[in-house]
Amino acid sequence: MLILEFLVKRIAQGVLIVALTSFLIFTLLRVVPGDPVRLIVGGMAPQNVVEEVAARMGLRDPIVVQYARYMAGVARGDLGNSYIRPRTGGVAAGGQYVDPSKSDMAPVADLILERLPLTLQLGGVALVFALLISFPIGIAGGLHPNKWQGSLAFGVQSLFVSIPNFWLAIVLILFLSVKLQLVPALGYKGFGYVLLPAFVLAVEISPFIIRTLTTSLGEVMQAPFIDEARVRGLPRRRIVFAHALRNAAVPLVNLLGIQLSTLIGGVLVIEYIFDYPGLGNLTVVSVLGRDFPTIQGIAITTSAVFVFVNILVDLVAYLIDPRVEI
Numbered sequence: 659m660l661i662l663e664f665l666v667k668r669i670a671q672g673v674l675i676v677a678l679t680s681f682l683i684f685t686l687l688r689v690v691p692g693d694p695v696r697l698i699v700g701g702m703a704p705q706n707v708v709e710e711v712a713a714r715m716g717l718r719d720p721i722v723v724q725y726a727r728y729m730a731g732v733a734r735g736d737l738g739n740s741y742i743r744p745r746t747g748g749v750a751a752g753g754q755y756v757d758p759s760k761s762d763m764a765p766v767a768d769l770i771l772e773r774l775p776l777t778l779q780l781g782g783v784a785l786v787f788a789l790l791i792s793f794p795i796g797i798a799g800g801l802h803p804n805k806w807q808g809s810l811a812f813g814v815q816s817l818f819v820s821i822p823n824f825w826l827a828i829v830l831i832l833f834l835s836v837k838l839q840l841v842p843a844l845g846y847k848g849f850g851y852v853l854l855p856a857f858v859l860a861v862e863i864s865p866f867i868i869r870t871l872t873t874s875l876g877e878v879m880q881a882p883f884i885d886e887a888r889v890r891g892l893p894r895r896r897i898v899f900a901h902a903l904r905n906a907a908v909p910l911v912n913l914l915g916i917q918l919s920t921l922i923g924g925v926l927v928i929e930y931i932f933d934y935p936g937l938g939n940l941t942v943v944s945v946l947g948r949d950f951p952t953i954q955g956i957a958i959t960t961s962a963v964f965v966f967v968n969i970l971v972d973l974v975a976y977l978i979d980p981r982v983e984i
Contacts (some may be wrong), residue, residue, distance in 0.1 A: 800875025915971030
């Protein structure tokens, strides 16, 4: 019953957050300089043609009216149609589509559903890499904070947090892909193309996992119940893995939920550098092309993913430690 009340409350909060986010993005896109219709009809088109197409697309209506019309479509599962991407694929050049109609342009929902699995794959592999890097270093640092293991954990997290992700991405492409030809780098033709961008993202989020794990585990190992376990004669391995790590896992789970935003932000840049055809790449191309419906659709989708992950993180934290308030 408690979990059911929690789910109802958090889903209601999530719907409100997604609505506020979509309204903010929708408004900002329409008040910043730049007219998408000018990009669609081409720079040489006369102004009356621009105004005629804009009126036909509803872009000259008040923002509140446009937003209400857009959300009515979202409620029906319609995120609109792209301004620059035809159904046949590719990106329309300026002036190519003088009179864009919905039947010619790709539905935003299809574009997102096409790219979202690739981005989730990249984010999932990056998270696995980050855990594989962070767990051995973080656990060793937490168990031996005043020895070389603690110094190693501090050094690795300091080094990783100091490396810009775009710089690391370029260096790895030149060294591992161009010079040694060990892994493919640009585009996507299979799982091998995920490894290099995933590693770059893992380096970006690993320092925070290492620091949280080191600090949390170090504090738990000083707790009275750990001393009682030692007095009872429990093996050190059991104390660490059955008691200490379980209690240290709650802040780590919460951190992983927060790190999702860092991961999505990093994906935006990394996908563009590696020409990875995911949601981040689609976002950059859509922003450059002033493709309002696609940007709005991506914002709503990512907001919904954030909400879902945060609800999941709270539930997992509660299942690990029922004392956690949800």
